[in-house]
Amino acid sequence: MAKKLTTAEILAQARKQAAGESAGAESPPPATESADAGTQPEAASAAPAAAPKKPAAGGAKPTSTADILAAARAQKAAGAAAPAGDKPAAKATPKSTADILAAARGKAAAAVPAKGEGKGAKPAATGAAVASGEPLPSVEEMMKAVRGGSGGPAAEPAVKPKPTLPPLPKKPVVAAKKAPEAVSRRGVVMSLIGTPFAAAWTFLTATTATATLAMARFMFPNVLVEPPTRFKVGPPGDYPLGTVSNKWKSSRGIWIVHTDQYDGGNLIYALASVCTHLGCTPNWLDGEQKFKCPCHGSGFYITGINFEGPAPRPLERVGLRVAPDGMLEVDKSVKFQEEMGQWADPTSYVEIA
Numbered sequence: 001m002a003k004k005l006t007t008a009e010i011l012a013q014a015r016k017q018a019a020g021e022s023a024g025a026e027s028p029p030p031a032t033e034s035a036d037a038g039t040q041p042e043a044a045s046a047a048p049a050a051a052p053k054k055p056a057a058g059g060a061k062p063t064s065t066a067d068i069l070a071a072a073r074a075q076k077a078a079g080a081a082a083p084a085g086d087k088p089a090a091k092a093t094p095k096s097t098a099d100i101l102a103a104a105r106g107k108a109a110a111a112v113p114a115k116g117e118g119k120g121a122k123p124a125a126t127g128a129a130v131a132s133g134e135p136l137p138s139v140e141e142m143m144k145a146v147r148g149g150s151g152g153p154a155a156e157p158a159v160k161p162k163p164t165l166p167p168l169p170k171k172p173v174v175a176a177k178k179a180p181e182a183v184s185r186r187g188v189v190m191s192l193i194g195t196p197f198a199a200a201w202t203f204l205t206a207t208t209a210t211a212t213l214a215m216a217r218f219m220f221p222n223v224l225v226e227p228p229t230r231f232k233v234g235p236p237g238d239y240p241l242g243t244v245s246n247k248w249k250s251s252r253g254i255w256i257v258h259t260d261q262y263d264g265g266n267l268i269y270a271l272a273s274v275c276t277h278l279g280c281t282p283n284w285l286d287g288e289q290k291f292k293c294p295c296h297g298s299g300f301y302i303t304g305i306n307f308e309g310p311a312p313r314p315l316e317r318v319g320l321r322v323a324p325d326g327m328l329e330v331d332k333s334v335k336f337q338e339e340m341g342q343w344a345d346p347t348s349y350v351e352i353a
Contacts, residue, residue: 014068018071018075104142104145105142227251229331229332229333230329230330230333231252231329231330232323232327232328232329232330233247233248233270233327234327235326235327235328236258236268236328236350239256239268241258241259241260243258244257244286244302246284248330249273249281252330253274253332254271255270255271255284256268256270257269257271257302257303257304259303261301261303262303266351266352266353267349267350267351267352268320268328268350268351268352269317269349269350270317270318270319270320270330271315272315272316272317272332272335274315275293275315276298276306276311276314276315276316277295277296277298277310277311277312278295278296280293280294280295280296281293282294282300289302290307291304293309296309296310297310300314300315304316304317304338305338313337313338313339314337314338316335316337317335317336317342317343317348317349318330318331318332318334318335318336318348319331319333319334319335319336319347320347320348320349320350321347321350328350334347336348
């Protein structure tokens with residue numbers, strides 16, 4: 001196993017090799033010929049050049065970084081100027097951006113085939129393309145050459161298949177609108193009162209109308225429409241002696257009485273159908289010949305005099321006279337009371353001769 005060298009030994013060998021190569025570049029020795037040159041010409045032509053002589057022991061040695069760099073540059077220059085039969089020089093390492101771009105342009109020019117050549121034709125040498133002065137390839141071509149590799153033409157991009165679009169969805173079929181149906185009166189009424197909003201408006205309208213009618217009624221005075229106090233009840237011959245007529249009880253509130261039992265006179269008078277107790281309406285009982293109050297049982301004779309029950313006084317008479325046309329005329333605006341002696345007034349009765 002080879003022994004590992006130290007850093008000092010590696011630097012010493014590099015200095016020696018650099019000094020020897022610089023001396024060999026100035027005076028290259030002739031190539032050694034083989035003993036069997038006649039029988040093996042191909043081997044002689046392919047043999048490498050002889051190794052350069054080592055410099056003398058007393059030669060100058062590099063002592064600084066500048067000397068080492070100068071020796072390295074001289075070694076590279078010697079390798080570039082070596083003949084074709086010599087060993088190929090090591091690839092130069094680019095030191096700047098210009099060197100990198102020059103190397104990239106050379107690779108791109110070598111990768112692009114010349115015009116008129118087939119796809120299988122070999123690309124021209126990089127050095128020849130640069131030396132001939134031909135126009136350098138464009139940046140796009142150089143990028144294609146770098147992506148495709150330094151050996152052959154740029155790889156053609158794969159053709160992407162076109163995406164297949166999904167079919168468009170069908171439009172929904174819109175149903176035809178139905179013709180509006182005729183609205184009936186019942187439907188209108190239901191639409192007016194069927195919703196809370198309509199019911200509120202209906203209630204407000206009804207309330208407003210009622211208030212308006214009440215205000216209009218307030219503007220008119222209260223009038224009690226009653227029949228006239230004076231009215232005719234027919235001729236005296238319609239009322240025979242000893243009878244009580246109920247003809248005018250319901251409509252006028254009076255009885256027409258024809259009797260001769262009061263003071264022996266043949267008289268016709270009108271009695272008010274109002275009980276003198278509490279104002280009830282008594283009934284004439286023809287079989288008993290008396291007026292009977294249904295409320296508290298007060299009883300009155302045919303003459304109107306009270307005789308039973310709580311009634312405190314007799315019934316009242318109203319005015320009666322014979323009109324110019326011979327008809328009996330009643331005047332309810334005038335009343336006559338027996339306890340006050342008013343029945344003696346001739347306007348309270350009509351005497352039949």
